[in-house]
Amino acid sequence: RRQREPGPQRQAAPVGVAAAAADRTPASGSLEDLFSGRAHSDDVRGAARPPKRRRRVGGWIALAVVLVIIGGIVGGGFALWNTYGDRVREFLGTGEPTDYAEGMATGEARVTIVAGDTGESVSPKLFEAGITKQSDSLYKYMVQNNVAFTFQPGVYKLQQQMSSPAVLTALRDPASRLNHSVQLREGLTLNQSLDAMSEQLSIPRADFEAAVADPSQYGVSASTLEGWIFPATYDFDDGVTATQVIQKMVQRTVQSLDQAGVPPADRERILIIASIIEREARNSDDFYKVSRVIENRLQPDNDETHGLLQMDSTAQYGVGEISAGSSSSSENALTSDNPWNTYIHPGLPIGPIANAGDLAIDAAMHPVDGTWYYFTTVNLDTGETVFSTTYADQEKAVQQFRDWCSANPNSGC
The missing domain is CATH 3.30.1490.480 (Endolytic murein transglycosylase)
Structure with a gap:
């Protein structure tokens, strides 16, 4: 906060001094007049002089005022540049190119x-x-x-x-x-994967439906191939069949399970956990923490969760809402009595809910140490997730998420 500068105390001047200054505009001797040009430095020197110490103080104040002004100009300039710099560079044609140059490929x-x-x-x-x-x-x-x-x-x-x-x-x-390649991303359901394969390989979807009808022909004992279609990019020869495509993808899943050290008897269980991690974790850094939350909640003797996973992704999968585009579950998903609703049934759901990549499979096998029972993504744009040990802390995180949703409508809440 700036303070007004006190003017020097005027004293009776000798007649000679007053006469010498008579042809000039009378000067108050203040810094304001000096900076504005209404007074000459000689006028200030010719005015009655305050004690030396006051002059030094006044000088320091003047310097401070100048620095504040300069700082304001510089700060304002930075603010303006941060706001309009890109537009200025684009207008002048001096900005960083948005494209690579020809010949760099x-x-x-x-x-x-x-x-x-x-x-x-x-x-x-x-x-x-x-x-x-x-x-x-x-x-x-x-x-x-x-x-x-x-x-x-x-x-x-x-x-x-x-x-x-x-x-x-x-x-x-x-x-x-x-024409004979297909690319599948992590987190797709079996139905979504079949759609992508049919579209990218130009093979009728009915052929793929027939190819996945009997999982046992691929050595899978589960009732469906949900979770067994590995997300990756595949190249096939001309004339490849739907059955050959599925066979290669299942083999790739087995390869990932073996690399993570999963015993054959535990493959289905690990794929269930990995599929939940794939759908629940927003950032790869959180995969191993989500895995720990799942393991902690599965313990039947804990008083915090009583063995209930309470995962929205599983509840949504059970009623066909996993791809609805909302991170929050409907009342129907939370109350429907189906074997994937982990809000009602303790333990893991009866099968995977999506395909899982190498990282999720490894995280399912090697959860990081921790005491968390809860996690909530509080920012859907950045994926920021809060992990909590107590329900009270979880409630705070949920409120943080609600506040974010209120400030960011139509953002997938």
Whole structure:
């Protein structure tokens, strides 16, 4: 907070001094007049002089005022630049390019395009695969150049560090499309996986439904192949059948289980836990902590949960709402008496709820040490998750999530 500067006390001046100053504008001798130009430094020196110590104090105050002004200008400049810098650089053409230069492309990368994809939805996929420089490079290019493009579903072989025009050229080229490849991401259900395989491999879905009808032909004793279709990218020869596709994916799941040290007798149990981890954990760093929560809650002698998992993902799966796009469960999901509703039935559900990748399988086998019984994702954008040992702390986390949802409507709450 700035304080007003006290003016020097005027004293009777000698006649000679007063006469010498008579031809100039009378000066108060204040810093304000000096800075504004209404007084000359000689006027200040010619005015009645306060004690030396006061002059020094006044000088320091003047310096402080100058520094405050300069700091304000600099701070304001930074604030303005942070707000409008990108627009200024874009206008002047001096900003960092949003695209890689032509001729930089190298190596190999793949991207999967699904039905309904647009430039806005494809752009982040290209960036994550290392193909484009920014997450919105392709989308910006298409908007700025008014490019109309229809994206055809399929797996495409591209290169890393491509320019946006080169990406579109490659996507137009039929040779870039891998007609016998399929890419499955983690967390898909069996039905979602069959849809993706049929679309990407151009094999009728009915063929895949017939191929998964009898899990025993692949050495799986479970009643369905839910959780046994491993998420990865697969290449197949021309003429591959649906049964051959499923066989390769199940074998890949067995390979992952073996690598994690899962005994054959425990495969189904680990896949159940891994599938829950895959659907519940928002960040890979939390996989092993979610695994610990599951193990802690499964202990029948604890007074905190009495063996109930109470996982929303399992309750949603039991009523077909796991892909509904909401992180919160409906009343129907929480109360429906089905073998996947872990709010009602203690222990694990009767089978996996989705496919799980290597990390989730390893986390299911090797939970980190901890005393948590609860976890709640409190920010769906960042995936920030709070782990709690007591129900009281869990209630605080739930309220934090509710507050976030109130501040971020239509965000998947």
